[in-house]
Amino acid sequence: MACTAQSALAYVESARVHLVGELKNLSVIVENLYQQGVFQDEEVSEIQAEKHDYNKTRHILNSVIKKGEKACYMFLKIIDTTRKRTLGRPTPLPERNTEPAFDLHYWISCFSFKEDPQTDVEYFQGSRPCHEYQRKLKMKTRKISSEFWTANKRLFGENNKPDLSYTPLVLDTQESVSPYKIKKYKNKKSRMSRPKKMKKYLPVDRPEISPSELLKTDKNILLVGQPGIGKTALAHEMLKLWAERDNKDLDYMFYFDMRNTLITSTMSLDDLLFCVFSEPDRGKEEVLQDIKENSDNVTMIFDGLTDLSSSVVRRLVEKDLLPYAKVIVTCRPDDEEDFLSENFLKMEVNGFSEQTIKTYLSAMLGDEQKKVLSNLELFTLCHVPMYALMVAACFSEDSPQPCTITEIYINIVRSCLQMNSNKTRNKDLNSFITNKCEEILRLAEVAFHATEGKTVNLPEMPCEDSCVLSFLKPLFIKAALTETITTYAFLHYTMQEFFAALWLLKNPDKIKDVLQQCLTEEKKHMKHVIPFLCRLLSEKSPCLMKCLIPAQEIKNTSKWFFKEMINTFFASGLDVDILFLCQCLYESQCPEACIYLLDKLEYRLDLSGESLDPNLCCAVAYVVTQSKERKISLNLEDVMVSEQGMRQLSGCLQNVQWYV
Ligand SMILES: Nc1ncnc2c1ncn2[C@@H]1O[C@H](COP(=O)(O)OP(=O)(O)OP(=O)(O)O)[C@@H](O)[C@H]1O
Structure with missing residues (x-):
């Protein structure tokens, strides 16, 4: 707000008496005058030698006035750019009881500075140690943030x-309003279709x-x-x-x-x-x-x-x-x-929206992202960035072992536990998980019962453990004026299903019931637990399992499980969902179970009219490849398959004899 065309010298002189009493941070003014060549070393020492601030200010003002117009102009410029520190905090209007005698902030804003050709002049806002400290903090914050991503x-x-x-x-x-928050406590079975339920997790772009x-x-x-x-x-x-x-x-x-x-x-x-x-x-x-x-x-x-x-x-x-x-x-x-x-x-x-998940996956996975995009469960799981990171890391892995979906969940669970365990090191993670076994299995039990009841609301709080709670989100319901009920739900429904599978592993006597439930109209949703179970029971049983359940127990169950699963689906009299079984066997990575299925199918795989996403193609290709002795009759008539899916399938074609 420049409103005067007075000379700088006259302007400083006119306010001298007020400046003497009110200027602050004198060392900043002196340092800047020195940097601009107005003061020399000797003058700076003289000012510093003054005992009282009052005398220092007088000394500074007398000197710049004596040096004339240019020095005064520089002085005003310095005050203008450092005013927050050199003039102190302006008093907010309501706090003023009386009219101030002279408002230095207003005064400096009224001086009309020339268009400055030297715009790159940097003024010290504070003392040198303060600036040095700022630089040090910037180095530190830069390091902290880059270490986070590293x-x-x-x-x-x-x-x-x-x-x-x-x-x-x-x-x-x-x-x-948060889109994915559950607004009312509904401990009822969900009537929503699975895809609709999954999409509900995606926060809407704002x-x-x-x-x-x-x-x-x-x-x-x-x-x-x-x-x-x-x-x-x-x-x-x-x-x-x-x-x-x-x-x-x-x-x-x-x-x-x-x-x-x-x-x-x-x-x-x-x-x-x-x-x-x-x-x-x-x-x-x-x-x-x-x-x-x-x-x-x-x-x-x-x-x-x-x-x-x-x-x-x-x-x-x-x-x-x-x-x-x-x-x-x-x-x-x-x-x-x-x-x-x-x-x-x-x-x-609220995490990643649909669009940002796509952007994120495309940056992380390139063409491989299609495997995630075509799987709604995995795609919506990625709304939690931490889960998206694990999905990306698992799919980008160039290990000889193919990545199964369960593998991703295992990695998510392990890294969540690690992150919430005060930075347990990788090498100590297994013993950490072993120590948390009871709490984890308690969560698994609660997850199983909720899944059976087809609800996302956990009927009870599994425990207070912060590691366990890191898989959950709370929902607060105001029951009365002074009473709030807290219920919990998993951050994603498929995580609940994964934990439900874990519980079954610990309670193998319930597995046959669950297999039967998959065939009923009322409990057919239990089917989604089975692929997880297949991987968890696999011979190459992942580390997570060994920390939670003794290896021998897993072995005992896996001896009968795969045959039982295949037989149950074949004995139902219903149309056998071959693709679902292929998916389960892909998760299991168990060649014998694949042969058992192929045997049951008399080595004929009729997929005509199906729509195969890249993950299903991968699963079919895996099962077909396991048959070393006999070729498979494969019917792909009217099958919908993407280019990437076709690439997955092409790997198994040497094992195929075309369906006639
Ligand atoms: N905006 C983002 N862009 C890319 N990656 C992200 C983003 N947000 C989170 N992530 C990934 O997810 C991981 C977990 O995120 P973050 O640590 O920020 O979660 P948080 O909300 O702080 O969780 P907590 O409550 O456990 O502390 C990060 O390590 C990072 O890899």
């Missing part, structure tokens, strides 16, 4: 490391709220979301964006991974900032003072906050310590109640 890259094979980075997430503000907008807003933010939904990824994106910003503003950003950081209840602010996060190389006091006096330049992220037991964290969240600092808290829905206040803008993190 850790994910380790999941991928040496030749398949994708370029992992932030993919936009669906973020809902308090006002908008007008995008970008991490950079979140970073810009002055508001405090509470990011709430289910485990693995992307809260930390979003926080790291903000760290990265901040680190990449130019350094025109002197500001600070701190990040605390609350799950892996010990913040004691007696810690002070400087302990938290300097000991826990990063220590200034020099001028600790000066830096702390700048942070306290200019707390509007501070952003603090508390990632994965569960409680406010640490007094320093509580006082920061409650704006008691750094009242103008921006605080960003991420938490799971279970804990949100503790932090929700009107100080915070609540945002729900």
